[in-house]
Amino acid sequence: MFEPFAPFVPSGFQVKVAVEPWERAAAARLRRQVFCEEQALFAGDDRDAVDDVAIPLVAVSLFGVAADAVVGTVRIHEAEPGLWWGSRLAVAPECRKVGALGAALIRLAVSSAHARGCTRFLAHVQSQNAPLFQRLHWRTLAEIELHGRPHHHMQADLAFYPPFAAPETGFLALRRAA
Numbered sequence: 066m067f068e069p070f071a072p073f074v075p076s077g078f079q080v081k082v083a084v085e086p087w088e089r090a091a092a093a094r095l096r097r098q099v100f101c102e103e104q105a106l107f108a109g110d111d112r113d114a115v116d117d118v119a120i121p122l123v124a125v126s127l128f129g130v131a132a133d134a135v136v137g138t139v140r141i142h143e144a145e146p147g148l149w150w151g152s153r154l155a156v157a158p159e160c161r162k163v164g165a166l167g168a169a170l171i172r173l174a175v176s177s178a179h180a181r182g183c184t185r186f187l188a189h190v191q192s193q194n195a196p197l198f199q200r201l202h203w204r205t206l207a208e209i210e211l212h213g214r215p216h217h218h219m220q221a222d223l224a225f226y227p228p229f230a231a232p233e234t235g236f237l238a239l240r241r242a243a
């Protein structure tokens with residue numbers, strides 16, 4: 066009687082700094098879902114001292130023109146002058162590989178740090194995701210173990226990430242044509 070239908074996936078996403086309290090709270094929730102529940106990398110909460118200084122970035126799904134829900138996030142922070150790190154990259158399972166949101170968050174992370182004077186941008190990348198970063202012009206500096214899992218210590222090639230000075234507005238990412 067009822068036909069099965071594919072779950073709704075929005076067609077547009079705004080990738081930007083999380084400026085609103087609800088965006089920050091939703092980003093923290095998404096991180097807990099991905100890193101605590103899905104990946105069991107942390108127990109209970111994945112927050113750490115970096116969150117006291119980090120800038121959270123989000124991908125917000127757009128329903129019409131209204132912001133709807135946070136479906137992706139990453140955080141960036143400056144550890145010492147010029148040296149920036151990205152961490153806790155996560156996209157909601159239903160939005161993976163639909164709008165290149167992971168790639169868009171990486172682009173905003175590195176380009177907005179570049180606009181703030183970044184000369185070196187690093188990340189510890191879970192090894193299964195290293196090919197994604199390599200395609201986005203990152204190189205592996207070392208292979209290490211972190212939280213009991215294999216990681217690549219990687220550096221972005223800033224030449225491919227021109228400074229982006231309007232991260233609060235960010236940019237639009239569109240869902241791929243099916």
Ligand SMILES: CC(C)(COP(=O)(O)OP(=O)(O)OC[C@H]1O[C@@H](n2cnc3c(N)ncnc32)[C@H](O)[C@@H]1OP(=O)(O)O)[C@@H](O)C(=O)NCCC(=O)NCCS
Nearest residue numbers: 154155156161162163165166167168190191193194196197
């Ligand atoms: C890793 C993650 C953020 C990628 O998000 P995503 O939105 O699916 O990634 P994108 O759609 O931007 O991927 C861009 C391209 O890389 C590919 N890709 C995505 N993940 C990949 C991987 N692990 N290895 C190789 N290629 C990958 C995609 O297929 C896509 O290729 P295409 O353009 O040819 O179709 C997401 O899978 C995720 O949240 N995983 C769980 C948490 C996690 O592992 N976080 C990262 C910690 S380092």
